Amino acid sequence: MTAAVVRAWQGVRWYLREFTGEARWDRYLEHCAQHGHEPMTRREFERRRADALEANPISRCC
Amino acid sequence: MSGTVITGSSASGHSPAPPGRRLKPRSVAIWGLVAVVGAVCWTVLALARGETVSALWVLFAALCSYAIAYRFYARFITFRVLRVDDRRATPAERLDNGVDFDVTDRRVLFGHHFAAIAGAGPLVGPVLAAQMGYLPGTIWIVVGVIFAGAVQDLTVLFFSMRRNGKSLGQMVREEIGVVGGVAALIAVFAIMIIILAVLALIVVNALAESPWGVFSIALTIPIALFMGVYLRRLRPGRVLEATGIGVALLLLAIVGGGWIEDTGLGDALTLSREWLVLALVVYGFVASVLPVWLLLTPRDYLSTFMKIGVIALLAVSLVIARPVLQAEAVTDFAREGTGPVFAGSLFPFVFITIACGALSGFHALIASGTTPKMVAKESQVRLIGYGGMLMESFVAISALIAACVIDQGLYFAMNSPAGATGGTAESAATWLGGLGFDTTAQTLAGAAAAVQEDTLISRTGGAPTLAVGISQIFSDAFGGGGQAFWYHFAIMFEALFILTAVDAGTRVGRFMLQDTIGNVWKKFGDLSWRPGTIIASAVVVGLWGSVLYIGVTDPLGGVNQLFPLFGIANQLLAAIALTLVTVLLIKHGRLRYAWVSGIPLAWDLVVTMTASYQKVFSSDPRVGYFEQRQVYADARDAGEVLAPATDRSEMDQVVFNSTLNGVLQALFAVLVLVVVVNAVVVIARAIRAGQLPTTEEPPTPSRLVEPAGFWPTPEEKEALAEHQRLVGAGAGRSEAEEK
Numbered sequence: 001m002t003a004a005v006v007r008a009w010q011g012v013r014w015y016l017r018e019f020t021g022e023a024r025w026d027r028y029l030e031h032c033a034q035h036g037h038e039p040m041t042r043r044e045f046e047r048r049r050a051d052a053l054e055a056n057p058i059s060r061c062c
Numbered sequence: 063m064s065g066t067v068i069t070g071s072s073a074s075g076h077s078p079a080p081p082g083r084r085l086k087p088r089s090v091a092i093w094g095l096v097a098v099v100g101a102v103c104w105t106v107l108a109l110a111r112g113e114t115v116s117a118l119w120v121l122f123a124a125l126c127s128y129a130i131a132y133r134f135y136a137r138f139i140t141f142r143v144l145r146v147d148d149r150r151a152t153p154a155e156r157l158d159n160g161v162d163f164d165v166t167d168r169r170v171l172f173g174h175h176f177a178a179i180a181g182a183g184p185l186v187g188p189v190l191a192a193q194m195g196y197l198p199g200t201i202w203i204v205v206g207v208i209f210a211g212a213v214q215d216l217t218v219l220f221f222s223m224r225r226n227g228k229s230l231g232q233m234v235r236e237e238i239g240v241v242g243g244v245a246a247l248i249a250v251f252a253i254m255i256i257i258l259a260v261l262a263l264i265v266v267n268a269l270a271e272s273p274w275g276v277f278s279i280a281l282t283i284p285i286a287l288f289m290g291v292y293l294r295r296l297r298p299g300r301v302l303e304a305t306g307i308g309v310a311l312l313l314l315a316i317v318g319g320g321w322i323e324d325t326g327l328g329d330a331l332t333l334s335r336e337w338l339v340l341a342l343v344v345y346g347f348v349a350s351v352l353p354v355w356l357l358l359t360p361r362d363y364l365s366t367f368m369k370i371g372v373i374a375l376l377a378v379s380l381v382i383a384r385p386v387l388q389a390e391a392v393t394d395f396a397r398e399g400t401g402p403v404f405a406g407s408l409f410p411f412v413f414i415t416i417a418c419g420a421l422s423g424f425h426a427l428i429a430s431g432t433t434p435k436m437v438a439k440e441s442q443v444r445l446i447g448y449g450g451m452l453m454e455s456f457v458a459i460s461a462l463i464a465a466c467v468i469d470q471g472l473y474f475a476m477n478s479p480a481g482a483t484g485g486t487a488e489s490a491a492t493w494l495g496g497l498g499f500d501t502t503a504q505t506l507a508g509a510a511a512a513v514q515e516d517t518l519i520s521r522t523g524g525a526p527t528l529a530v531g532i533s534q535i536f537s538d539a540f541g542g543g544g545q546a547f548w549y550h551f552a553i554m555f556e557a558l559f560i561l562t563a564v565d566a567g568t569r570v571g572r573f574m575l576q577d578t579i580g581n582v583w584k585k586f587g588d589l590s591w592r593p594g595t596i597i598a599s600a601v602v603v604g605l606w607g608s609v610l611y612i613g614v615t616d617p618l619g620g621v622n623q624l625f626p627l628f629g630i631a632n633q634l635l636a637a638i639a640l641t642l643v644t645v646l647l648i649k650h651g652r653l654r655y656a657w658v659s660g661i662p663l664a665w666d667l668v669v670t671m672t673a674s675y676q677k678v679f680s681s682d683p684r685v686g687y688f689e690q691r692q693v694y695a696d697a698r699d700a701g702e703v704l705a706p707a708t709d710r711s712e713m714d715q716v717v718f719n720s721t722l723n724g725v726l727q728a729l730f731a732v733l734v735l736v737v738v739v740n741a742v743v744v745i746a747r748a749i750r751a752g753q754l755p756t757t758e759e760p761p762t763p764s765r766l767v768e769p770a771g772f773w774p775t776p777e778e779k780e781a782l783a784e785h786q787r788l789v790g791a792g793a794g795r796s797e798a799e800e801k
Contacts, residue, residue: 015173016302018167020305021301022302042298043298045298046294046298047294047298050293050294050355050359051353056161056432058432058566059427059428059431059566060178060562060563061179061183061418061424061427061428062182062257062418062422062632
């Protein structure tokens, strides 16, 4: 029972982090570790991600 | 047989057959049961006359129909008609750049796509269409989505994905022709302006003379700015944290609206429609030139979470509250076409009024462009394209139910223009008496008092009606009253995502303009050139702002006049999208399946062209724009004033507005006909040749393994595990989650 609740909570958390793009940072760190790069700071990373949205507007329908 | 085919493997016949062709006995039993439940629900709806009908019959009739359509028809389209091939790499896999091309988990992309397509449209259209009764709307929403709307979204998504995510306009130009392409481009831009204006009109009507609403909505701007700064400077990237704080502040803003209502601040925030137009225009302009991280992105997080939260809450509370439908199945207005909410008979106007939720051309702009660049596996288009649209249809059904469970006298008093109701509870009650409703002035005033608004009379646009319905359902389901809170909660939720659609739409329109003009004047196309940005934003805002102002001041009622134009425009866009899909199916040599998009296209053309014809040529002044113009112009020249106009300048206004609406209406229809005629030429050539080359990208082998549906099947789990063993860790992104 508790295990199921924990799993459900983890699922929701995973979904929300993926949905909002928060998980991208973890993946970036993973990627850097794999390839031996020095990662940029989180501030710099998020700034680039936000600025990339500038030219790719999110369309919202009626 | 495949070597010589130019169109790539999609036409070469070696794509895999749908997995597991034979149904297992257990599946037969389950799907048989779903079919029986659905059939029972539909039978109850069809046969019930004059007795009380629970809203749950509508809900479950829809849900069972969706399930069967998704399981069988969507699967048929995906595998037989489109022949998706999971051995081909999608653009997300081939061109992955972590920005726009990005392999995304199917469930996450489903959420993104749904958030992008679903807005105020599926909430408002069904509310207005409720004047015809609950049955016409229900049937069209369910049948329309299964055979038209979801088919359009799925097929456009697929064809755009096979072309690296090209936009609708680009595909029309390359696959149909330059003439059609230019017509489609103009149509898309013009239709977008109308849609933005009508959406803004709904917000204006919901907020006018409502200090509580204005207060809470206005506060969303500083809340979003705070979130923007939080994510940029204080705690970069902690989106969930920032959104949590934002939602909490938002709820506080709704509660706070109740406190300030009767204070001096409340009086200051009691704004007329004209002031609200000005505020919206300024807001739209500023939002379009500000950097997105500051306002647009955080607002979008807020509105997306609110949207999904409220829809989920509404579904749950419908099941708990089990409300009874107050509306008739089919009203007299449906038969006579004399309804006060919008003029015109059931055919074609129910099919125009309910666009989003059944068939919405605007989705084709999202299904081409953003979403196709993120699909991980071809077979996932069924979940994302077809499934996403089914979800939106479900939202539309919920909105229809909300409008049909409130007192129907109140419904008509709220949704008819002030020219009809007279604007006060007393005059509205008298007018309702003439229509055969026994709703009293006390009831009307009491309903307004219950949600702490001064009046609910002639609060047109659908949003206030939906909010009344939602507040009634929520307070029934959760008890404890709180109708006023839930009403303003619902208004806030609608206004929030309409405004998000307005500012995002303004930005998209600005980009389209910069891109188009950039073809002849290079400097203007440079997105980082400030003057270009400012001019393009001003033009777009100015265009929708003027249409909005015209709607707001229209003596005949802006929603009544403009909503048909909006619905027809949206459905005409769908006609362009379905035309493109039909041309592509035939060019790929799949003539025998062309009916899949051809039948909805034919239906859509009949509906939109009949409606356009009536709006332009009808001799009934309530329906035909030019006849309306004639009647008012003649009266004006004879020195008369016709109700609901009260003076000469209002007469001038009616004449001007009906001329403009008529011209726009005719223009849209002609543009679409140009695309269709161009397409017919291409189709004729393609049929003669058997098939024609298209711009589809050649196949590249895929190295990803991903399930197709929401939940992985046992075979897919096995394939994932196998893949994991072969490639080792780090190959997939969500596999760990799948175990």
